[in-house]
Amino acid sequence: MKRLAALLSLLFCFGFAASAMAAINPPPLTGRVVDAAHVLPAEKAREIEAALAAHEAKTTEQVVVATVPSLDGNDIATYANETFRIWKLGQKDKNNGVLFLIAPNEHELRIEVGYGLEGTLTDALSSQIIRDIVTPRFKAGDLPGGIEDGTAAILKVLGGGSLPAPRQDQGDWKNALPFIVFFLIWMFVAGNARRRG
Numbered sequence: 789m790k791r792l793a794a795l796l797s798l799l800f801c802f803g804f805a806a807s808a809m810a811a812i813n814p815p816p817l818t819g820r821v822v823d824a825a826h827v828l829p830a831e832k833a834r835e836i837e838a839a840l841a842a843h844e845a846k847t848t849e850q851v852v853v854a855t856v857p858s859l860d861g862n863d864i865a866t867y868a869n870e871t872f873r874i875w876k877l878g879q880k881d882k883n884n885g886v887l888f889l890i891a892p893n894e895h896e897l898r899i900e901v902g903y904g905l906e907g908t909l910t911d912a913l914s915s916q917i918i919r920d921i922v923t924p925r926f927k928a929g930d931l932p933g934g935i936e937d938g939t940a941a942i943l944k945v946l947g948g949g950s951l952p953a954p955r956q957d958q959g960d961w962k963n964a965l966p967f968i969v970f971f972l973i974w975m976f977v978a979g980n981a982r983r984r985g
Contacts, residue, residue, distance in 0.1 A: 811862070812860055812862055812866070812870040812874075813860060814854075814856065814867075814870070814874055814875065815854070815856065820837050820844070820853065821833045821836050821837045821852070822852065822854040822855070823855050824857060825857045825890070827935070828855070828931075828932050829932060832932045832936060835936070836936060839939065839943060840853070840939070840943075843946065847946070847947075848879055848884065849884045849885070849886065850884065850886070851885070851886040851888065851939070851942060851943065851946070852888070853890075853939055854871070854887065854888070854889050854890070856890075857891075859891050859894055864896040864897070864898045865898060867891070868887055868889045871900075882902075882904045883904040884902055884904040884905050886901050886905060886946070897918060897922060897926075899914040899918065899938075908946060909946060913945055916951055916954050917941045917942060917945075918938070919954075919955075920951075920952070920954060920955045921934075921937050921938055921941050922937065922938035925937060
């Protein structure tokens with residue numbers, strides 16, 4: 789009986805996972821820019837489309853920029869991975885596609901990279917593009933500028949260029965500074981107390 793319950797539970801989990809995956813319904817792949825969330829001015833979308841087309845003509849690497857109004861309750865990684873798969877980005881024999889996905893309503897974004905380009909557009913570089921280039925523009929309320937700059941950075945890396953040095957996060961240092969000062973003062977006072985003793 790316990791085995792039957794465990795089997796039913798396992799089947800339920802698989803069924804739930806399958807139904808959750810089936811719930812991912814990306815917009816149609818209508819071009820190199822799919823602005824389903826309607827955040828890009830038409831002129832900006834055309835400029836990005838032209839840059840992506842020029843890169844694809846030169847390298848065969850297919851880069852698509854997409855905005856979606858909702859992730860359908862999924863996390864950004866799952867949604868991006870499934871969208872990449874459904875859209876079949878890149879050449880099949882080279883797996884050289886890239887998806888720059890933005891979900892503005894959920895404040896999520898991701899760069900999904902095909903296996904053939906993972907050695908060039910690494911996880912570290914993708915994270916740096918999102919953290920240092922795109923996110924500051926988004927926080928300033930400039931979504932089109934962030935998308936444009938992020939796309940340009942992706943194409944730069946794919947073209948063999950390098951990014952600026954990563955910004956140093958001063959948050960941890962600033963948070964730790966009072967404790968460091970307190971520790972130094974304590975060491976000074978303790979040292980004087982020993983000398984007096």
